[in-house]
Amino acid sequence: MKKIRAGVVTAAVVLVGPVPAALAHGGEQPPGPRVVAEGLDNPRQLNWDQKHRSLVVAEAGRGGDQCTEMGCAGPTGAVSLVERPWSRTPAVSTVAEGFISYAAPDGSFAVGANGADATDVRGEYIVAGYDPAGPPMQNGSLLVAGSSDEGEPYLFPYADLQAAEEELNPDGAQIESNPYATLFVDEDPKSSRDGYALVADAAANTVWKVEPDFSTQTEESPPEYEITAWAVWPTTVLPDGTDDPEGPAEFVPTSLAxxxxxxxxxxxxxxxxxxxxxxxxxSAAGTELDRWDGFTAVTGVAVDDGYLYVSQLFGPTPPLPPGETPADEAPPTSGEVPGQVVVLHRHHEDAQRWAVDVPLPAGLAADGHGNVYAAVNSVAPAEGIAAGPENPVGTAVGGGAVWELDFSDAYRVDPVEPAEG
Structure with missing residues (x-):
């Protein structure tokens, strides 16, 4: 997976039309999004806890003080909970921390604990990131973090994704693991320790299925597991790992729901x-059932009733990297932070698409009651990104946060037609 570039886009033409009724704020609440949590470092995937009452937020961290020419590393990744996000004053707490993070010197554009989900054990979470015991950013892993009944924190490796990539290399490209999202599948809600995990590995172009055998777990060692390639997309990059602008785009899985x-x-x-x-x-077995195309840089998905929600990190048009002269058709710098969340009815053929502007969105979560939450400013540390020549977004960015979205002012958008190669 290439490094994500940042920049600005222009909004599509605003049209008037219907959106899901439950998504428009009512009562005395003013229109627009509502901040339910802030002060987060590069927030990414959102999921629900075991009781479906708290949002699980993966924070990729802000790097650290181990710096090279490429950036800075440190144990600043975390998993946070936003309790009762629909309430007037949601409580925010950190439930696991110390995950390896790699970021720019200002803490932006971090890579680390990109994904997190609750397991079927109360207070326990699976984390898609990197093993703190290994070299920074060279050992993609799935980890388990939690607290014992006595309140003692624990962390153990759940699966070595880098080893699986080295052994299987499903897409046949460079050997690299960058786990970006995870989904815990509970096969029997009436019992615990019986589920498995899916992991979207952006660099491997693969969704891994990780099936642990907890009967083999001891106090001294983690459980044995089987890891297989659940879904694979072909590589299209050049041998040096860069994107071929004349070839087809790579899928690069980043999000799961x-x-x-x-x-x-x-x-x-x-x-x-x-x-x-x-x-x-x-399907649960890995058979492709449906597909929605025409998006740009998808970094989050969620479903609720018949609706599909999709985060577009930069909005409909990604920016060019700093220093390059934009083409005539490229959007001008607007001074606004780019990003969109798109909603469509997934059971309707050629369904209309509606969007709201959300700054640099990533993970999405829907609660089944019409409330939709998004990780925003997902490439920024808690204090945001200052404007300046080193800022690739082109304008100042606010700190990492979670918003409850409001679709009452959504505007119509069309699928974007890919450029001809």
Missing amino acids: ADAHGNVYVGGLGSERPGEASVVQF
Whole structure:
């Protein structure tokens, strides 16, 4: 997976039309999004806890003091909980911390604990990131973090994704693991320690299935597990790992969600090219069922009733990297932070798409009652990114946060047609 670039986009033409009624704020609450948590470092995936009452937030961290020319590393990644996010004053707490993070010197654009989900054990979470016991950013792993009944924290490796990539290399490209999202699948809600995990590995172009055998776990060692490639997309990059601008875009899975029937939705970055990103629906067994194309740089997905929600990190058009002269058709710098969340009815053929502007969104979560939450400013540390020549976004960015979205002012958008190669 290439490094995510940042920049600005222009909004699509605003049109008037229907959106899901439950998504528009009512009563005395003013229109617009509502901040439910702030002060987060590079917030990414959102999920629900075991009781579906708290949001699980993966924070990729802010790097650290181990710096090289490429950036800075440190144990600043975390998993946080936002309790009762629909309430007037949601409580925010850190439930696991110390995960390896790699970021720019100002703490922006971090890579680390990108994904997190609750397991079927109360107070326990699976984390898609890197093993703190290994070299920074060279050992993609799935970890388990939690607290014992006595309140003692624990952390143990759940699966070595880098080893699986080295052994299997499903996409046949460079050997690299960058776990970006995870989804815990509870096979029997009436019992514990019986589920498995899916992991979207952006660098491997693969969704891994990790099936642990907890009967082999002891106090001294983690459980044995089987890891298989659940879904794979072909590589299209050049041998040096860079994107071939003349070739097809890579899928690059970044996000996972499931519906009430066990179907799994996978969002892809699409090489950050306009219209080249997609969301694919699979059965629980991994059979492709449906597909929605025409997105750009998908970094989050969620489903609720008949609706599909999709985060576009930069909005409909990704920016060019700093220093490059934009093409005539590229959007001008507007001074606004880019990003969109798009909603469509997933059971309707050629469904209309509606969007709201959300700054640099990533993970999404829907609660089944019409409330939709998004991780915003997802490439920024808690204090945000200052404007300046080193800021690739082109304008100042606020700190990492979670918002409850308001679709009452949503505007119509069309799928973006990919450029001809």
